[in-house]
Each structure stands twice: as C-alpha cells, then as structure tokens.
Amino acid sequence: MYDHLLQNILKHRIIPKDEQVLIANSFSIKRFKSSDWLIKPGTIARQLFFINNGVLKITLPHPHNKDVVYFFLKEHQFMTFLYSMYGNVPAVQGLQAACVAEVMMINYEQLTDLYRQLPYLRALIDEIAQLSMAEMVTIKNVYMFGEASDKYQNFLQRQPDVAKRVALNDIASYLGITPQSLSRIRRSITNSKVIF
Incomplete structure (x- = not known):
C-alpha cells in the first residue's frame, strides 16, 4: 500500500x-x-x-x-x-x-x-x-491552441488512462471546448473507425 x-x-x-x-x-x-x-x-x-x-x-x-x-x-x-x-x-x-x-x-x-x-x-x-x-x-x-478535434486527439494520446475514467463534461472543460463539440468529435472519431 x-x-x-x-x-x-x-x-x-x-x-x-x-x-x-x-x-x-x-x-x-x-x-x-x-x-x-x-x-x-x-x-x-x-x-x-x-x-x-x-x-x-x-x-x-x-x-x-x-x-x-x-x-x-x-x-x-x-x-x-x-x-x-x-x-x-x-x-x-x-x-x-x-x-x-x-x-x-x-x-x-x-x-x-x-x-x-x-x-x-x-x-x-x-x-x-x-x-x-x-x-x-x-x-x-x-492543449492551449488548435482545433477542438486536435486538442481531443492530443488528450487521448497523452492521457489515455485519464480519458477512460473521467466525465466528458470535465474533459470538455479541461480542453476549453463545449460538451456539445466534444460529443460531435467523439461521434466522428467512432464513425470514422473501420471495423474489420
């Protein structure tokens, strides 16, 4: 411990x-x-x-x-x-x-x-x-500059373990984007993934 x-x-x-x-x-x-x-x-x-x-x-x-x-x-x-x-x-x-x-x-x-x-x-x-x-x-x-989608992608790369455990509203606040924008970004990422 x-x-x-x-x-x-x-x-x-x-x-x-x-x-x-x-x-x-x-x-x-x-x-x-x-x-x-x-x-x-x-x-x-x-x-x-x-x-x-x-x-x-x-x-x-x-x-x-x-x-x-x-x-x-x-x-x-x-x-x-x-x-x-x-x-x-x-x-x-x-x-x-x-x-x-x-x-x-x-x-x-x-x-x-x-x-x-x-x-x-x-x-x-x-x-x-x-x-x-x-x-x-x-x-x-x-996370200070760039498009909202770039900020979120950087966050997923740099702090993936945090991204899995905290509320979406908190992530949006942290990245300085609206929760609605974050939801759209997450949807577009999910939709763009090709499933084999």
Whole structure:
C-alpha cells in the first residue's frame, strides 16, 4: 500500500529504512467519491495528498459558469497547494475527485513534525512538487491552441488512462471546448473507425 509513496520519494533521494517507515506511518488512507472535494477553493490547504488510485482534478472558479477543470492528476503523484499550506492563505484553486479515488494523506501539523525529524524532507517534497508542476504546465500548453478535434486527439494520446475514467463534461472543460463539440468529435472519431 505504501510502496508507491516510498518509491516516488526514493527516485529523488536514498533514505534509510527506518526513516522510510517513519514517513509511511505518518500518512493515513482515505477514499473519495467522484466530485468529493479534497480542497475547496477559498479554503486553506491543510493536507498533503499522494494519489494511490483514481484521478483528481484541479479546478478554477469561473465567474459565470461552474468551475473550470485546469488539470487532471493520476496515480502516484503528490498534490496540494503548497503556497496555501505553507503561507496559511486560502487557495484560489480547488482539488476534487474526478472519479472514485484513494489517497494517502498527511495533515500540516504532522508534516511539519516530520520535517523537524527529517530536515531534508521539506526540500525534497518541494522539489517533487516543482517537477510535477513543470510537467503539468508542459502538458497543459499542448492543449492551449488548435482545433477542438486536435486538442481531443492530443488528450487521448497523452492521457489515455485519464480519458477512460473521467466525465466528458470535465474533459470538455479541461480542453476549453463545449460538451456539445466534444460529443460531435467523439461521434466522428467512432464513425470514422473501420471495423474489420
């Protein structure tokens, strides 16, 4: 259960076994249903999450519509809004389950206690978060321009496992196209496939 959490950390640093156990034992497991909030926009992020199973979505409030999906996160990624957690300020974004999800989580007080016991850990978590953010921006930039059908084809190529598990409305929001356009695109793709 804790293997993926530790493997993710160990990719970046060698850690003694007893410290690995300390880290793993500091996290608890929680399951979320689709659409459950892990962090609501306008609230302070109080936990660090590691996705064991499922897909989470980062949302942005929209003044005239429901929240916009900014990004999908899948298994074996850490996630929180560090600026909110460390700065004790409300998060602009939200974090929500895009499907049934199981996460490992640690609250801020336990995390700061872990940082005191393992002084290298904060810099390590921050480094992992920055790498994840850079990857997120790179992927998101691919969907910024082009025709709606091109955006959807890119999404299917780059994040096929996510495409199978999340709602079509969320995919449309993420790609910046209307649900109606996405339905038409999906129909045309299905109709254009030749069955032998």
